[in-house]
Amino acid sequence: MNSNIFDVSDVNFLYAAYDNNSQDVHALKDINIKIQKGDFVVILGRNGSGKSTLSRLLNALLIPQTGKVLVMGMDTADENNTWSIRSTAGMVFQNPDNQIIATTVEEDVAFGPENLGVEPGEIRKRVDDALATVGISHLKENAPHLLSGGQKQRVAIAGILAMKPQCIILDEATSMLDPVGRKEVMSILRKLNEEESITIVHITHHMDEAALAKRLIIVDNGKIVLDGKPREVFSKVSILKSFGLDVPQVTDLFYSLKQQGIDIKKLPLTVEEAFEIIDDLQKHTS
């Protein structure tokens, strides 16, 4: 049994020029990537690097001009697969206000399964379960436009959960949220990943969120330039900076200490790790 949920091979994607004065944009170049079931992947990259294009290829919103994208073995280029692919991999977008359509929270969450032709009794159950999972059962009769940003994104995630997907793709879904809203969404994602084994593909500009992933992929100029565990990727501070990216503050601090000759063996990602490194260091010097 193949354990890859996504299998992207030799993919190129071009946005065609819309008039004679402009040029085609080669958004993705020869991309090869496999994502395993149950993984928690964060994709980082500067604006215009191609990360959103990549995410849209994963649920057949875009079809590559060359190469192949397989979702659970289904080719996204075959239109007959489109609906099964979209119920396998649901997508949450940046602006919570653009993806909520109903006048109450529970109706909004029911929209997806209704379209899939699920039995009414089963829809009721799925909606209740999905709302409970993201922790907003008490808001089910509220009007979505009166919720906070973090709550709205949780409604959007519940709407996807009600379709029983194997994967959720989030395209900068936290970038319009405040720190509390971001934490809410991140803890829901971790819970879904750990307890329900849902594969997560999360695109973000926030390094603290990237540090929580199991796998971190950096896209630059249409190519995958780094791919590994967050700890490995974030240890390449100067390379990351050359891609217009950042590292967590403590990582940056210890990189700077290392540059200045302090004996630092590994770069920390969290305050706790940073504290331990200094604690060790001073025990050995004093």
Add this chain to the structure above:
Amino acid sequence: MPIKIENLYYTYMNGGPFKKDALHDINLEIADGEFIGIIGHTGSGKSTLIQHLNGILKPTKGNVIINNINTMQKNLKELRSQVGIVFQYPEHQLFEETVKKDISFGLINQGLSQEEIDKRVISSLESVGLSDRILDKSPFELSGGQKRRTAIAGVVAMMPRILVLDEPTAGLDPKGRDEIFGYISKLHEDFNMTVILVSHSMEDIAKLTDRVIVMNEGTVFMDKPSSEVYADPKALEGIGLSAPQITYLMKRLKTIFPEINEKVLTVEAASEELIKQLNKRVH
């Protein structure tokens, strides 16, 4: 006093069934040339507060006085030329056929001469790091970061004495964010512009501003120099905020190095401080 806010109260939909108190009893004074950060979680009243600064919202009770202009008065033309507000996602407000026309729009409304308008369009583009080659382009064919900067240039071109920015870097990558903050700092220094910056990024606020106003539930929860606001991360956490990672680390390190200066806010300052402390141990 250039900005004086006295006993400000604001209620949305006042008198209606959905009325909501957004601000209560705000008292603030801001001097010329200050660089102020405003933080607070969603719904704390930040946006409501800044919309009072150029009379978009008028106090339900109390007064907002900017350079001796009370925002309750009818004619707000002078006030609006002194206070420029860059809203969240300002690129959504781009509407003209070319970058030049878009930036000129406010200037034409101010009744400036064509010569002056052209000069200001160029200098405002420069001040946000854009080249005059894009003047005749449609704003809609620019990249996200360029659109954002064009929209900011439209406000900067009015040469406001007070520049207010609501989350100017939301959705930008770290490099784009640092660039925009660099241009804002330069405007602050070159023209002694008063800058009021609303942001969710504690790291950026700590790095850039001199003074931080913390909003919570429609009131001013804290109003202190940046270095002191973060001294009490617990208080900030209590109202849904946090301090920069550096602050948390320095606080913990105090247990190892009792004499460490835990008030440093940037990576550079923390690095210097740590090296100093480690060296002391060696000798």
